[in-house]
Amino acid sequence: MKKTPSFFLALLLFFSVITVSHAQTASPPTIVARSWLLLDTVSGQILASRDAYKRIEPASLTKLMTAYLVFSAIKEGRLSLNQSVTASDQIWKLDKGSSKMFIEPRTPVKIQDLLYGLIVQSGNDAAMALAEAVSGDEAAFVALMNREAERMGMKSTHFSNPHGLPDKDNYSTAYDLSILAINLIRDYPELYKIYSVREFTYNRIRQRNRNRLLWLDPTVDGMKTGHTEAGGYSLISSAKRESATGERRMMTVVIGASSDQMRAQESLRLLNWGFENFDTVKLFDRKQVIATLDVWKGSKSKLPVGFNFDVYVSVPKGAASRLKSVLERKEPLVAPIDENSRVGTLKMTLDGKVISELPVVALEQVNVASFLGRIWDTVQLWFK
Structure with missing residues (x-):
């Protein structure tokens, strides 16, 4: 994945300089979660947050980095959506009770199907198969994940696998995950559209997207849920709405809610509060x-x-x-x-x-x- 140094410099300046303390406005809602933030992706400003720099267990939010690297490989021509790959026996060693798209043993699967399995169904088997398609094996892919996190300025993040199953060396913060999410949206807008797909059927098994907001708010077009017993229920959500001054996008990162319903409810409250209480003004x-x-x-x-x-x-x-x-x-x-x-x-x-x-x-x-x-x-x- 090659980007010019000037691109990286501008991106890092964008996040390290423009993200500042909150302006004086109505108090944000009380959010029931371990850590959270609300970001205006157009200005790059954090509008409200709590414990956004606290280390957390990212769970399946890890799959955002997996998707980012696959998107990059597709854009650079190293993979194609219609290309078929066969996963190694490593995917059969995954936790049998974890999320899967249910790939059959030694059966070729198209990259496009794996992406839908990764993003819509949150399949851990899809994550492993895609990691192998990009880098040959899991260890090489994880090294690539961490290099990319460093490039993006995710200073408090370390990945240990491509799927997010619990591991003490797989950690991040709400702030770092917002950097990853906004990079994914901006760098790959066409492929990002997969995050708005509500359901996907593979191997005659239909699974719904776990992001409840796709049904509750038509302006929400992503992004990703995560859950572990220790980490609770998490959701990165993004909504795009029109205003008198043009198109606006808000993003929330809610970590460690008590239930699937609660993470969706609190994310929607933050999104609505941001759109209702702030204007996004173009200066230059x-x-x-x-x-x-x-x-x-x-x-x-x-x-x-x-x-x-x-x-x-x-x-x-x-x-x-x-x-x-x-x-x-x-x-x-x-x-x-x-x-x-x-x-x-x-x-x-x-x-x-x-x-x-x-x-x-x-x-x-x-x-x-x-x-x-x-x-x-x-x-x-x-x-x-």
Whole structure:
């Protein structure tokens, strides 16, 4: 899976910088779960949370990473949806009482069917078969899972298998799982649509998607349930709704609820609270010039700056007019300066409180000035 370094940098900046403390608004509902969060995926802001960085047992939420890696293999041409694979005998060693799509021994299965078995039916046998299809064996696939988690910035996550059956070395946090989920939606929107499928039949066995919200709310289009005796009932849910300012998407991660019904109920309460109490406001377009800064010892004396992605911010309903911004820049700016290198921070405040800190980057390359130009600017800086 190859992505350019600039893509990774922008993605990590997006999550590490834009995710900030909650704005002043109505109190979030009391959620009955061990840990949870609500995320506006358009702005990248966490709107409410509790114990989102606490280590948890991800259970079948682990299968999001398995799906992500399979999606990547399909996009890169290493696998195809119509390709058939035969799972090894490892899948027969799985817990007999765990979730399965019921693959027959030594029977070829299409990658597409395995994906539906993984996502809709939450089949542990499907997870193993797909892991082997991508990497040859489980150990190699698990190593790939952990490399990808590190790349995404999932700092408190470690995977030990592709399915999520209990293991002390398989752990994550609500926050880390939200990073994984939002990457999956953004990187593979077409394949993500499988998460909205309500039921799937394989080997003449029909199984329903365990995500109750697919029946309760037509705006919910995913994502994944998880359950173990020790970890309780968990659900990552995502809903897309239209608003006066455009399409919006909210995501919840609810970990450790007491029942299947409770995880769905609490997730829906969070989704509705987020949509009802916040606006998502677009501040700047990608590459839009927000300021022009002085440059010293460079081939240019002025540098346009902005962002390398569209910038949105989440604010309480009706509060957009009270937003203010302050640009904190590096001083002095001395050439050479690479395009897309960070040169400052734009702090967005609401009623005097910082709600977002945005990485400001150079929109052009500035090379070093001639010898005389550098000498002249050096003298000027002495008196600045």
